[in-house]
Amino acid sequence: MLSNNRRAAARRRAWGRGPIILRFEPLEGRQLLAANPLPDLVGAALDTSAHTLDWGDKFHATGVIKNQGNGAQTGQIPLAIYASTTPVPGPGSVLLGTTTVPGDLNPGAITNFDQIVSLPPTAIPGFSGQPIYITSRIDPQNTIPESNDNNNFAVGQGFDTVKVTIAQKVPSSLIGSSLGVYPDQAAWGQQVSVTAQIRNNAAGDAPPTRAQVILTPTTVNPGNGSDVTIGYLDVPAIPAYQTVNVVGTITLPAAPVTAMAGNTQFYLSVLQDADFITNPLFPHVPTQGLGYDVTQIGITGGPTAAELAKLPKADLAASGVVAPSQPIAWGQNFQVTTTVQNLGRADAGPFHVKFVLTGANGSLDHAIYLGDAAIDGLKSGYNQQIIQTLNLPNRLPSGLTLNSVGVGKIAVLIDQDYAVDEALKSNNVSLSNPVTLRVLGTDGRSTVPTTPTGTSLGQPQTAGTLTNGKPLTKAQARVQARMQARAQARAEGKLHRRPPVPQNKSLVDKIEHNLKVFPGKVKDFVKDLFD
Incomplete structure (x- = not known):
């Protein structure tokens, strides 16, 4: 075979399988590994505090990490906890949390975590x-030198994987079915016995709770702001129905507060x-009526209204409620800052x-x-x-609906139990700046679009409109959604474009580029090289 033909055959073989890159591994590295043994961290146990959960539930992830290598591990051990639909974490896994576990493990040593x-x-x-x-991954960023990084996750169930069943929780509903005193x-300062019958009127089990006992003058209805808390009843767990x-x-208060004089x-x-363990709706008020969760009592004695008016009193007031300016997702923690002042002439007790959260x-x-x-x-005059x-x-x-995005405010309520006798109660409430509330997307990470200005808590968003003011049809809405998605992809640089052909300045560069991109014709390949 002529030399030109041999070269052409060699080029055809190269085009068929692409460039061949040979990689040489120096032996010095292997000698170094043999001289300095490395640790090998692996999940030895993993469990959860509950094996039946609902979305948003908190739980404990407890486990053991073992060093099964021949070398000692130094420093703390990073750990990540994931939720996944498969035993092996993948692209769809959702990160639940990260922590650092005490380390410094000698060969064969273990360490525990509870997150x-x-x-x-x-x-x-x-x-x-x-x-x-629920899966754990040791050293997710591979910052710890190990002899084997492949067993840092997906070892198996019981070691670094736990199966959890998702079950929606059925709510409970506690109501009073009988009440007597x-x-x-009685007289102020006297002890009274309260007997209550409480029923769980729903299909969900109720955990142990407390019932609040309040006094209200019969001139007004309970729940109007003149209620005084006088004690609590411990209520055990109540199964469904x-x-x-x-x-x-x-024990009744030693003397009436000003509102009761x-x-x-x-x-x-x-x-x-x-x-508010079983029912977070605020406020809680009696709902069943006299004989069920309300009864009457006569109380005599104590100072008169005129005598109480002469006594110095505290005056608690809320000032400045600062809530996050960034949107808050349901299920997330956030901080609120406020200041409580005592503007009265007397010190306030506990x-x-x-x-x-209000609308x-x-x-x-x-x-x-x-x-x-x-x-x-x-103390008086302090904050x-x-x-x-x-x-x-x-x-x-249950019974409260909210669109995926809404606007609310954080209200601060001071001494709603009336533990402090105050000269003025109307300044015990203060509101924060508006807060945007978001629901996390179905992928567990993304959020829904920002709420339009003026949308209220529980108020649905307005539908999109065309420039002529007519509502969008379903077909138009789909077209608009596709256009918006494309525009967002362009803004984020996510469109799949063919990479530009690099500028080939030398013969070697041209050969390397053309071997990676199969030419349409052989003569085009040769022409590109020498033109």
Whole structure:
């Protein structure tokens, strides 16, 4: 075969399989590994505190990491926890949390971890009702030199993988079915016995809770702001559709507060779930009526209204509620800052500050309870700053609907229990700046578009419109969505374009480029090289 033919045959073989790159590994590296043994970290155990969860639930991920290598490991060990629809984490896995585990493990040594994480508020990619898997990955960034990095994850169930069943929680509903007080004629400072029958009127089991016992003058209805908390009843766990009886001894206040002065007849009410465990809707009020969750009691004695008016009183006021300016996703934690002032002439004893989520109008009639801060007291003329970490619930209470994006406010409520006798109660409430509320997307990471200006909590967004003001049809909406997606892809540089041909400045560069891109014809290849 002529030399030209041999070269042509060689080129054809090269075009068929592409360039051949030979890689040589120096032996010095292997000698170094043999002289310095490395650790080998592997998951030895993994479990979760619950094996049946709902989206947004918190749980403990506990496990063991073992060094099964021949060398010692130094420093802390990074660890990541994932949720996935497959036992082996993949592109659709959702990161639940990261932590660092105490290390410095000699060969054969182990270390333990216990990390609190939460499932995303919405289903992870690929979920269709089957169980999901909680997996751990040791040193996800491969920052620790090891003899084997491939066993840092996907070892198997029980080692670094746990199967979890997703089941939607059925809510409970606690109501009062009977209420009595003895004696029903008492004096301030006297002890009374409260007997309550409480029923769980729903299909979900109720955990242990507390019931709040309040007094209200009979001249007004309970729940109007004149309620005074006088104690609590411990309520055990109640299975679905079951009833329990609770008896508690309550000590009446030594003297009436200003709002009760001059009254001798009161409503004694029992409000279920004082800590908003089963029902986060705020406020809680008696709903069943006299004989069920409300009864009457007469209380005599104590100072008169004129005598109480002469006494110096505290005056607690909320000042400046600062909420995040960035959107908050349901199920996430965030911080709120506020300042409580005592503007009165008397010191204030212990009291509580509640935080609730309202709509854009700030109404407290249909809010969501977020948290509570206990204050030991506040001297006259002093103020105290409160920085409270709150959690936006991952699901809305039954009967409350909200669009995927909405606007709300954080309300700060000072001493709603009336633990402090104040000269003025109307300044105990303060509202934050508007807060944008978002629901996480179905992939567990992305968020929905920003809410239009002026959208209120629970108010649906307005439909898109054309320039002539007519509503979009379904077909037009699909076209508009495709155009918006393309525009966003262009802005993010995600369009798939053919890479530009590099400028070939030398013969070697031309040969290397043309061997990677198969030419249409052989003569074109030769022509490109020498033109």
